[in-house]
Amino acid sequence: MALATRTDTGHERRPGQKRKPPRKPSFIGSVWRSTIGKKAVMAVTGLIMLAYLVAHMFANLKIFFGPGDLNGYAHWLRTLGEPFLPHEGFLWLARVGLLASVVLHGVAAYQLSRRDLAARPRGYAHQRRRASYATRTMRWGGVILGLFIVWHILDLTTLTVNERAEPGHPYENVVATFSTWYGNTIYIVAMLALGLHIRHGFWSAAQTLGAGRPRRDRALKLAANGLAAILTCGFIAVPIGVMSGVVS
Amino acid sequence: MRLTLRIWRQRGPEEPGALSVYEIEDISPEMSFLEMLDTLNERLILRGEEPVAFDHDCREGICGACGMVINGQAHGPERTTTCQLHMRHFRDGDTIDVEPWRAAAFPVVKDLVVDRSAFDRIIGSGGFVSAPTGSAPEAHATPVPKPVADTAFEHAECIGCGACVAACPNGSAMLFTSAKVTHLNVLPQGQPERESRVLDMVGTMDAEGFGGCTNTGECAVACPKGIPLQSISTMNREFLRASLKNGGRGAR
Numbered sequence: 074m075a076l077a078t079r080t081d082t083g084h085e086r087r088p089g090q091k092r093k094p095p096r097k098p099s100f101i102g103s104v105w106r107s108t109i110g111k112k113a114v115m116a117v118t119g120l121i122m123l124a125y126l127v128a129h130m131f132a133n134l135k136i137f138f139g140p141g142d143l144n145g146y147a148h149w150l151r152t153l154g155e156p157f158l159p160h161e162g163f164l165w166l167a168r169v170g171l172l173a174s175v176v177l178h179g180v181a182a183y184q185l186s187r188r189d190l191a192a193r194p195r196g197y198a199h200q201r202r203r204a205s206y207a208t209r210t211m212r213w214g215g216v217i218l219g220l221f222i223v224w225h226i227l228d229l230t231t232l233t234v235n236e237r238a239e240p241g242h243p244y245e246n247v248v249a250t251f252s253t254w255y256g257n258t259i260y261i262v263a264m265l266a267l268g269l270h271i272r273h274g275f276w277s278a279a280q281t282l283g284a285g286r287p288r289r290d291r292a293l294k295l296a297a298n299g300l301a302a303i304l305t306c307g308f309i310a311v312p313i314g315v316m317s318g319v320v321s
Numbered sequence: 322m323r324l325t326l327r328i329w330r331q332r333g334p335e336e337p338g339a340l341s342v343y344e345i346e347d348i349s350p351e352m353s354f355l356e357m358l359d360t361l362n363e364r365l366i367l368r369g370e371e372p373v374a375f376d377h378d379c380r381e382g383i384c385g386a387c388g389m390v391i392n393g394q395a396h397g398p399e400r401t402t403t404c405q406l407h408m409r410h411f412r413d414g415d416t417i418d419v420e421p422w423r424a425a426a427f428p429v430v431k432d433l434v435v436d437r438s439a440f441d442r443i444i445g446s447g448g449f450v451s452a453p454t455g456s457a458p459e460a461h462a463t464p465v466p467k468p469v470a471d472t473a474f475e476h477a478e479c480i481g482c483g484a485c486v487a488a489c490p491n492g493s494a495m496l497f498t499s500a501k502v503t504h505l506n507v508l509p510q511g512q513p514e515r516e517s518r519v520l521d522m523v524g525t526m527d528a529e530g531f532g533g534c535t536n537t538g539e540c541a542v543a544c545p546k547g548i549p550l551q552s553i554s555t556m557n558r559e560f561l562r563a564s565l566k567n568g569g570r571g572a573r
Contacts (some may be wrong), residue, residue, distance in 0.1 A: 080504060100568045107523055107535035108493075109560045192425045192492035192532030198327075198340055199418035201392035204537040211535065277536040283558025285551045295435045 086092040087128075108188065108279070111181045116278035118174035118181075122251040123271065123300070125171060129305040136320055148241045179219060186212055214266045220265035228256070251315035260312050268305035272297055322348040322408060325362065325416040328373055329430050331391040331568045334436075338429065350409040354397060355380060355387060355431040357408055374432040380404040382545065387478030388487070389433045392419040395484035402482060402545045406470040422483050422559035423494035439529040440481050440497060446525040447518035447571070450510045457530070463509050476504035478546040491532030498526050499556035500548045506559055516563035520571035523560055 104110030135142045153163040203209070224234070228250055232238035237249045248255040275297035278284055287294065314320040322347045331338030345364070348357050355377050361373035378386035382405040391397035392421055397406045411417060421435065428434040452458075465473075481501035486494050502519050505511035511518070541550035 100564060103520075103568070104564055106527075107560070108527050108555050109523055110564065113557070113561060114531060135355060140573030159361070189491035189493070189532035189535065193423060193490060194425050195423050197390055197393050197418075197420055197423060198329075199390070199420065201393040203539060208537050273536070280536050280551075280554045281557055282552050283561060287549060287551050290551065321398075 106215060108185065111185055112281040115178055115181045115185075116281040118178040119274055119278050121174045122171065122178070123275065124166070126267075126304055127300075130304055133311050134307065135249060136244060140242075143244045143247075144242065147241075150182075165263075172219060175219070175222065179215070180269055182215060184210070205273070207269040210269055211273055214270045217266045218263060218270060221259065221266075224259060247311065248315055248321060251312040257312045262306045264305050267308070268301040271304060272301040275300055322346075322350060322411070322413045322444055324357075324414070326419060327416065328419045328433070329421055330373070330432055331421075332431065334430055338432075339421075346420075348408055350407070350567055352408045353380070353404055353410065354406040355404045356389065374430075376434050377404060381479060385482035388422060388482045388484055390418075390422065390487055391419050392521040395422070395487040396482075396545055400545060400547070402480075414441060422487035424483075424486045424489075424531070426492065426494070427483060427486060428469075436481070437483050439483070439531070440483065440494070440555050442496055442529060442531050443494065443522055443525045444501060447514065447520075448505065448562065449514075449515060451509075452510070465509060469507050473504050473508050476500045476548060476552060479504075479544075479545060479548055481546065484543040485540035485548075486531065486540040488539040489532065489534075490537060490539065491535055493527050493534050493540070494529070495534040495553045495556065496544060496548055496550070498522050499552040502556045502559055503552045506555075511545060515559070516567045517558040517571045519556060520567060523556070524571060 103112065132146060137145050150164055151161045155162070158166075228235045229235045229243070229246055232240060232246065235250055236248055238246045251260070276293050279293050311320070323344075326345060327342060329338055330341045343361060343365075345357070345361050348360065352360070355375070358373060358375060365372050370494045375389060376386045378384045379558050380387075382402040385402070387403045388396060389403055391403070391406070396403050398410050399406050421427075421433045422435045424435075424439075426439040427437055430436050477500075479497060481497065483497070485496035486492055489495075491553045502522060505518060506515050517540050536553075538549075541548065
């Protein structure tokens, strides 16, 4: 800019005042501080959890092949990667990755939600129905899923709240959980919430990561609905199998 | 037409406001919404009452000055600006709610007038191309492919009215910012500032107190110029690319 047209730059120093060297912002810091960056963190962690859920759902279906298949699979998971990894090494790597994902996803969601609510301090007197049910329930649906994960781990991983549970017998423990009315209710409600969360979440993650294109929109929405339907049905098949006596 | 209007009245930025009810008769269905408000104001003045303050300028849908939330919808029931909305889209005897844009970044100045300077600061932080001044450059010196020119023009249509912010449940300015980022980042003239533009504009957008995007799509439905929702995805892509390339550092 030419000096003659230059106005106040806002950086005038008083004599004797030392100039501070400008701090170079780090990549991670600047991404986390921006709304788009935080959304990108949510998208990536969401996709990690989604990939895990797909594997988890298919593994669950082994229950329909009998106790040998499911219990054998559970044993294989613990010995996977040996002798390079210690016993249960792979399992713990996955657990740490998932814990980091769920914490980052939740913290980013909390901070963004607070920001969003502050950006619209006053609503409209004339309200009308906005957006789809899946879109409107992302926040509370996410909270429900978080609470479900805690119960699910206490029920089938640590076996704390599962009466009649025996360590090392996942097949029998699953049957025990789904032999109670509350076990079935909690699980099925949570899986319906999961379907809704994925329905909006998968498409939203694609948008956030910049994969959205006008011509690709239909395909992305179809993939989101398909994933949501397959995962919900695949997970709910297990309690229905136990309730109907196919699995016992 | 005979209408019942419930209009947000607020004397000043710090004053409390409320919806006031006005009965109005003899409204022609051919009037624009603003002409209907003009008629109301003329009658209010004759009665010695304070007229309703609202922003307007070109009244042909191209300047972006006017804008109010009509029955919960930014610019009302048609995809156009308030000045180009006509009373034939309402029925005789209707009750119409008229409110200002609601967003923390758009404080109410008076009645239906909000301060949209935050948009100007977003544009000022990167919504430009640097070019040497002097005589106009030869138009064919920089070739622009037709699809690129079309994309740029589609996004250059944004008039900065703020309907996207008003419609968004999070008071987010992502559609507005993405229109300008997409418009300039696809053009060859915008390449020198491609990274700093998106980083600085998003930085200003966040600093002004706009919310984040939750992909509800309300903004693109409300936009009188039809800026597509995918523009936000384009801006996200540009932002992540620029962050990786520049380490999150803009020009400022």
